[in-house]
Amino acid sequence: xxxxxxxxxxxxxxxxxxxxxxxxxxxxxxxxxxxxxxxxxxxxxxxxxxxxxxxxxxxxxxxxxxxxxxxxxxxxxxxxxxxxxxxxxxxxxxxxxxxxxxxxxxxxx
Numbered sequence: 001x002x003x004x005x006x007x008x009x010x011x012x013x014x015x016x017x018x019x020x021x022x023x024x025x026x027x028x029x030x031x032x033x034x035x036x037x038x039x040x041x042x043x044x045x046x047x048x049x050x051x052x053x054x055x056x057x058x059x060x061x062x063x064x065x066x067x068x069x070x071x072x073x074x075x076x077x078x079x080x081x082x083x084x085x086x087x088x089x090x091x092x093x094x095x096x097x098x099x100x101x102x103x104x105x106x107x108x109x
Contacts, residue, residue: 003055007092012047014087022052024078029054032068032075033061
């Protein structure tokens with residue numbers, strides 16, 4: 001399992017639009033094959049940084065998921081919404097593996 005972290009730079013005057021965009025992914029992302037952890041918008045500190053986070057089985061599964069998302073009617077509409085409203089200024093993706101699991105395991109010396 002890998003986790004995709006999407007770091008967004010958003011227009012600080014369009015946080016509500018980003019929140020709508022994030023909510024719109026709530027159905028499409030799981031339907032297209034990824035395990036959505038969530039979207040996180042500015043609260044305190046930076047007014048321009050937001051994140052989207054989801055798990056996917058592998059990079060090959062990611063490629064198939066992206067194709068399904070691009071073909072999904074609500075996915076296409078959400079991409080179009082972001083393009084029309086122009087609230088995303090920059091978007092970066094990184095794929096990470098959880099190296100700390102299992103959590104809370106008792107380690108004996």
